[in-house]
Amino acid sequence: MNQKFNIENDKIDSGFSAPNNYFNELEVAIQNRISQPQKVSFFNRYKYALSGVATCIIGLSLWLLQPQKSSTTIAPQQTLDYAMYINDNIEEFDEELIYESYAEASNTTSARAAEDEVYSSYLIDNDIDENTLMDEL
Template identity: 30%
Template sequence: MKKFNLENDPKITSGFTTPDQYFEQMEARIMDRLSAPETKVIPLWHRSSVWMSSIAATLLLAGGLTIYYNNQPIPATSLDDATVETYLQANVNSYDLIQHLDESDIQALEKSIVLNNDAVEAYLSDHNNLDLYLNE
């Protein structure tokens, strides 16, 4: 590499020059720009239309979300007969059923029940409550 000396070697010009009297006129140009007439600033929140629009948007959003969440489909669950029967046996007794029956329902039930002596005897022997029924 060739050694060079900054003081003895010829200087290279950059090619960039400033216009004549650039720095002398710069202060005057800046002051002219600063003294330009101020524009009137209208605050955004002092307009009544913006307030009304904000309130309307809030009400629409609240109403839309309410309708959206209330109209969600309820997941369908299928219940088999055993599950329903187990629930009814655990939570509903015969007195609850009797309170909801009227005369026509009771008459329909009486007509549909057919008792024969063999079925009654088999039931009584299976449940060991024979003494209770015989004493009444």
């Protein structure tokens, strides 16, 4: 080819052809397909119900198959963290515990002593014999 081809100036047809009377037949074929009742497959008809059932089955299976988790289970990393924290602060823990225990014991003793005192005063004031009272009870 000696002549340089230029796409803008030299218009070339596509070269495709269709069978005789094809477009009339195509129009009829389209109209026939539209006028036919659409066949709905079993899956399409029940697809929403089927997907719901499938979801339920999968959910139930997962629930049944998963190992039951204990709520008191502590992950190994958590246990390690606690142990390290206690080890680092063991002195503070001991002191705190001693002070707390002492305070609790002191309060309890003094409270009981106060109660006993009130009880004895009441018996004396009302001239009640403790032994007689115990017998009656």
